Amino acid sequence: MIDLKDKLVLALGERDGVPGxxxxxxxxxxxxxxxxxxxxxxx
Amino acid sequence: xxxEEQGTIKRVVEGSERSRMxxxxxxxxxxxxxxxxLTLTQGDPSYAGPLAGVPLGLPIHHILEPEVRxxxxxxxxxxxxxxxxxxxxxTGISAALKDVRAR
Numbered sequence: 001m002i003d004l005k006d007k008l009v010l011a012l013g014e015r016d017g018v019p020g021x022x023x024x025x026x027x028x029x030x031x032x033x034x035x036x037x038x039x040x041x042x043x
Numbered sequence: 044x045x046x047e048e049q050g051t052i053k054r055v056v057e058g059s060e061r062s063r064m065x066x067x068x069x070x071x072x073x074x075x076x077x078x079x080x081l082t083l084t085q086g087d088p089s090y091a092g093p094l095a096g097v098p099l100g101l102p103i104h105h106i107l108e109p110e111v112r113x114x115x116x117x118x119x120x121x122x123x124x125x126x127x128x129x130x131x132x133x134t135g136i137s138a139a140l141k142d143v144r145a146r
Binding site: 036039 | 051052055056063065068069070071072110114116120122
């Protein structure tokens with residue numbers, strides 16, 4: 001298990017995968033601080 | 044990853060405490076995972092963007108990896124990731140990260 005507590009997370013989501021806000025929610029719930037979040041779209 | 048986003052990430056990484064940083068990916072397949080993981084560890088492989096020749100060396104994880112899932116409360120993971128866990132190419136994603144980490 002990785003330790004996300006007190007980590008600074010860059011959340012890079014993708015529209016066809018997992019979007020940035022979902023990654024953010026997961027990271028924050030594990031004790032991390034999200035310093036960048038985006039959802040890419042390659043359509 | 045487009046050129047503008049590369050520039051933004053470069054500024055964010057340079058402006059904060061790099062030793063505490065972790066990248067969390069939500070990419071859908073092997074190809075997109077490889078491209079982003081390479082860009083954020085060794086630099087832009089296309090040599091077109093601000094991260095060309097800039098090896099940030101950030102630790103990269105994907106939200107579908109078991110060691111990441113274990114770090115997240117089960118109820119949050121189920122709500123935020125849910126069925127995507129079974130739709131995305133977890134095997135290809137895992138192989139892509141293994142390959143990039145070995146380089």
